[in-house]
Amino acid sequence: MSTAIDTTTTATARTTSPASSPWAIRTRGLTKRFGTTAVVDGLDLEVPTGSVFGFLGPNGSGKTTTIRMLLGLISASDGEIEVLGKPIPSASASVLPAVGALVEGPACYPWLTGRQNLERIDAAGPLGERRTRSHRIDIALERVGLTGAASKKFGAYSLGMRQRLGLANALLRPRQLLILDEPTNGMDPQGTREIRNLVRELAADGTTVFLSSHLLAEIEQVCTHVAVMNLGQLLAQSSLAVLQASTTSRLRIDTEDVGLAAKVLAECGLETSTTQQSLVGDLHGQTPHELCRRLVDAGVRVSGFIVERPSLEDTFVALTGEGFDVAR
Amino acid sequence: MLRAELLHLFRRRRVLALLVVLALVPIAIVVALKFSGGPDGGEGPTFLNQVTNNGVFASLAALTISLPIFLPLAISIVAGDAIAGEAGLGTLRYLLVRPAGRSRLLAVKAVTIVAFCFAATLVVAVAGLASGSILFPVGRVTTLSGDTLSLWTGMVRIAAAAGLVALTLLGLSAIALFASTLTNVPVGAMGATLGILILSGVLDAIPQLSGLHPWLFTHGWLSFADLLRTHITWTAIEKNLALQAGYIAIFASAAWARFTTSDILA
Numbered sequence: 001m002s003t004a005i006d007t008t009t010t011a012t013a014r015t016t017s018p019a020s021s022p023w024a025i026r027t028r029g030l031t032k033r034f035g036t037t038a039v040v041d042g043l044d045l046e047v048p049t050g051s052v053f054g055f056l057g058p059n060g061s062g063k064t065t066t067i068r069m070l071l072g073l074i075s076a077s078d079g080e081i082e083v084l085g086k087p088i089p090s091a092s093a094s095v096l097p098a099v100g101a102l103v104e105g106p107a108c109y110p111w112l113t114g115r116q117n118l119e120r121i122d123a124a125g126p127l128g129e130r131r132t133r134s135h136r137i138d139i140a141l142e143r144v145g146l147t148g149a150a151s152k153k154f155g156a157y158s159l160g161m162r163q164r165l166g167l168a169n170a171l172l173r174p175r176q177l178l179i180l181d182e183p184t185n186g187m188d189p190q191g192t193r194e195i196r197n198l199v200r201e202l203a204a205d206g207t208t209v210f211l212s213s214h215l216l217a218e219i220e221q222v223c224t225h226v227a228v229m230n231l232g233q234l235l236a237q238s239s240l241a242v243l244q245a246s247t248t249s250r251l252r253i254d255t256e257d258v259g260l261a262a263k264v265l266a267e268c269g270l271e272t273s274t275t276q277q278s279l280v281g282d283l284h285g286q287t288p289h290e291l292c293r294r295l296v297d298a299g300v301r302v303s304g305f306i307v308e309r310p311s312l313e314d315t316f317v318a319l320t321g322e323g324f325d326v327a328r
Numbered sequence: 329m330l331r332a333e334l335l336h337l338f339r340r341r342r343v344l345a346l347l348v349v350l351a352l353v354p355i356a357i358v359v360a361l362k363f364s365g366g367p368d369g370g371e372g373p374t375f376l377n378q379v380t381n382n383g384v385f386a387s388l389a390a391l392t393i394s395l396p397i398f399l400p401l402a403i404s405i406v407a408g409d410a411i412a413g414e415a416g417l418g419t420l421r422y423l424l425v426r427p428a429g430r431s432r433l434l435a436v437k438a439v440t441i442v443a444f445c446f447a448a449t450l451v452v453a454v455a456g457l458a459s460g461s462i463l464f465p466v467g468r469v470t471t472l473s474g475d476t477l478s479l480w481t482g483m484v485r486i487a488a489a490a491g492l493v494a495l496t497l498l499g500l501s502a503i504a505l506f507a508s509t510l511t512n513v514p515v516g517a518m519g520a521t522l523g524i525l526i527l528s529g530v531l532d533a534i535p536q537l538s539g540l541h542p543w544l545f546t547h548g549w550l551s552f553a554d555l556l557r558t559h560i561t562w563t564a565i566e567k568n569l570a571l572q573a574g575y576i577a578i579f580a581s582a583a584w585a586r587f588t589t590s591d592i593l594a
Contacts, residue, residue, distance in 0.1 A: 071425050074591035096427040103425065107418025111341065121419075123332035124433075125426030169422065 021085030024049045024177050024208035025070060029079035032065050039065045041232035043079070047210055047225070052203045054219035054240070055212040057229035058320055063212050064104055066229070067181055070210075071101055084176055097127045100175040102183055106166025110155030114146060114165050117154055122172055140168040145194060159186030167195070171202075178202060179210045184218060196222050220312040230320045240312075247310045247318060248282045251291070254304030255279070261300045268294060283307070329428065333436050334443060337406070343444070346402045347451050353398055354390030354456035358383075362463045375556075379460055382467055384479070386460025387453040387486055388556065391493050394452045395549055399493070400500055400525050406444050407504030408517030410437040411587060415512040415594040430588045434509075438580065441501045449494040453486070473558040485555050492552040496568060499545040499575035500525060506583040512594040542567070545575050 025047035032040040040062040047053045057063045068074045070081060072089035081088040086095050108117040118137045122128040141147045144164040149157065157165065163186050170178055183199075184192045192215075199209050199222050213219050219226065220240070227237040236243060251270070255261050258274050265272050265281065268291055272281035288307045295302055310318075337343055361379055375388040411434070414420035423433060460466075469482025477485070503524055507517040528546040531537055541547050548568030554561050 068421075068592070071421075072427075073421055073424060074593065075589075092427055093429060096425060099425070101422075101425045103421055105418070107422060109417060109419060120332060120336060121422050121426055124329050124423050124428040128426075 022049055023047060024084060026082045027079060030076055030081060031078035032069060033077040038232050043234055049208055050206060051225045052209045052223045054223035054226040056316060061229045062232040063229055064181060067103060067179055098176040100170030101179045102166045102170050103181050106162045108154040113151050113153055115150040118169055118172060121169055127173055136172055140171045143171055144168045160188055160191050163187055175207055177208045181212045216312045216316055228319050235319045243315060244309060247315050250308045251281050251283050252306045253279045255300055255302050257300045261295055264295055264298045330436050330439060333440050337440050350398060350402055350448055350451050351455035353394055354452055355459045358386050358459040358463055380464055383460035383464035384457060384466055387456035390452050390456030395493060399448055399497060402448050403445060403497055403501055404504050404518045404521040407441045407501045408508050408521055409514040410505055411508040412511050412514040412517045416514055418594055420594060421592055424592060434584055434587050438505060445497045445501055446494045449490050453490040471558045472556050475558040489552045489555045496549050496572060499572040502576040502579035506579040509583045509587040
């Protein structure tokens with residue numbers, strides 16, 4: 001019974017979906033000024049279709065303003081936006097049904113139950129057939145692990161439960177793009193882990209996921225692409241692998257033959273600092289396995305060989321600076 | 329969506345409580361009349377002095393008494409909450425991202441407010457009629473002109489009067505809806521609407537400003553009483569309806585212009 005309904009709703013969404021484009025989201029010179037300050041300043045964002053795109057930046061960097069512009073909630077002062085190949089906000093009515101969103105936390109009617117909240121939002125727009133509504137809600141609630149609390153009033157929900165309900169709302173209909181602003185905010189570790197798995201599942205089904213988060217470890221685990229924003233501008237944008245490769249990895253070797261090892265490594269162009277039983281140096285394009293072979297060939301007794309890739313957090317701090325105070 | 333919005337409104341405990349309060353006002357007045365032995369020869373078309381002779385007049389008395397304060401208060405609460413309430417909760421962004429469509433959402437909200445105006449007026453009239461008919465005798469309806477009409481003709485006139493009161497309140501509703509698009513704080517929209525209502529009433533009471541009076545939306549509010557003349561005089565009623573239509577046109581357009589272009593930051 002459930003499969004029949006599933007295929008029909010998915011089919012409807014596919015036939016009415018916008019033409020496929022290499023970019024799920026693309027902006028050109030996107031700018032938003034409030035008064036004289038540019039909160040978002042000349043943003044050229046390119047989110048490849050099918051990617052899991054991590055959108056990073058410190059508080060006040062303009063992430064949420066960008067997301068609001070992508071969804072047509074606020075107008076751009078300058079620049080262009082394309083979502084799923086169509087211009088925003090002029091084509092919002094045909095684009096947004098294929099976009100699920102969680103913007104700046106969930107928002108619901110506290111006097112309604114979780115289920116009633118989903119019903120109300122679903123009834124407010126297109127492609128939310130009443131015939132399939134109850135079934136779609138069941139599935140969405142189950143996906144976010146909220147089935148047990150569906151008939152509780154939203155006002156009695158914990159922060160994590162509210163977040164889950166917001167996600168259920170984003171998943172209520174088949175989507176091509178999910179825009180999730182801090183989806184794991186306030187969730188317990190199990191919840192965070194489930195959301196991570198959920199994002200992977202959705203991505204495997206071909207949904208593009210645009211994820212803003214402060215939890216860099218989260219982004220690192222699920223994202224294929226990353227953009228870093230600060231003070232309204234894009235500091236970096238690339239696939240995760242490229243971003244990480246652009247920063248230097250560090251090699252650490254444990255051995256009793258420190259002197260010999262340092263000499264071999266110097267021949268390979270690697271400067272190292274040594275302690276009694278180990279050497280540490282920054283890799284600049286040398287391949288680790290090649291270095292390892294040279295060391296062994298030269299008779300160095302290698303008891304430990306570790307390549308430390310910089311974490312996304314290191315990269316993030318390198319790009320946005322160390323300061324703790326919000327920039328503005 | 330309209331169906332869902334109507335259910336959403338009329339299932340809300342706050343709205344139901346408002347309707348109950350609106351019903352209690354006429355009931356309290358009728359009960360007070362019963363046990364105080366009636367008013368001592370009141371003047372003017374408040375219909376209160378006729379209730380003891382004929383219970384159906386209680387509905388007209390209820391409308392007259394509720395119109396200056398209770399009905400506008402209820403409508404300010406509901407209409408002021410229409411957009412500002414959704415913005416305050418943050419649900420506005422989810423409705424718009426759904427996408428509900430800004431013009432469509434505003435239209436649905438407007439229709440819902442109109443429905444509430446009629447529901448509120450109906451509740452007042454019916455509560456008055458029911459309590460009056462139970463506690464006092466019911467018979468032929470005496471008009472303001474002094475003649476009597478059959479009970480049924482009288483009832484039709486009373487129903488028309490109630491309908492007219494609901495229409496009379498639409499100008500105020502449009503003001504409240506516009507105020508609701510200006511803020512994320514529903515109480516602000518309600519307060520602004522009530523402020524404008526009071527201002528209009530005050531200006532209407534200053535004789536030196538008589539040139540302004542025909543343009544005040546509260547000026548013709550009590551014109552529904554003309555329906556209770558033997559030969560109905562339509563001039564005041566028509567003027568009032570035209571004025572309400574003017575206020576609706578201006579403030580509904582302003583609400584639309586504001587809501588379809590504003591940045592949703594809530």
